[in-house]
Amino acid sequence: MRPLPRLHAITDRAVLGLEDLGVRAAALASTGSVVALHARDRTATGEKLTATVRRFLSLARPPEAAVFVNGRPDIAAALGAQGVQLGAGDLLPGDARLVAGGWPGWIGSSVHSIEEAQAALEAGTDFLIVGPIYSTTSHPDRPAAGPGLVTEVARLGRPVIAIGGVTPERSQQLREAGAYGIAAISAAWHVRDPAAAALALLAPWLEAA
DSSP states (O other): OOOOOSSEEOOOOOTOOOOOOOHHHHHHHHTTTEEEEEETTTTTOOOOOOOHHHHHHHHTTTTOOEEEEOOHHHHHHHHSSSEEETTTOOOHHHHHHHHTTTTOEEEEEESSSSSHHHHHHTOSSEEEEOOOOOOTTTTSSOOOOHHHHHHHHHHHSOOOOEEOOOOHHHHHHHHHHHHSSEEESHHHHHSSHHHHHHHHHHHHHHHOO
């Protein structure tokens, strides 16, 4: 299994609809194996999501960025993606492994509390995307949990990826709180220079390497 990427560039319908999506994805992928491109669209058909994953995989080589598929371990395994991300209503991690067969990728779970984190770990997840840590327009109905939740969940012993309102200015605080890495939508995709944005988001971890 490859090392878990530090920056997870999450997509949504708006991102996937960008006219220059390929250019932006390639720019993010140029950062290399520390970046994962997440193919995520809850409204997409299996055919459409598969096409997105294929496109991301082609753009991720040769920089060797990772590609993760949200909610569909079958697609991740069939296409040779490096990971799958599970949310509420998706298969449990253990069941996702059964669906994926002998596929050697990462399986992550999205959680919003210490209780959900503990349940995901008991179900066999490899890592946790935790949030929203700061206020975010993508989930206006969820209150910001604050960096303290990152610290609390990190004590459980699995890599924690912080999400929600993440910016380069907040990356250092999240690393100090115990985050293994970060996930972002706007700060990764809706920027003038995605490659520069990725390096800025990753700076606290790259400097410590």
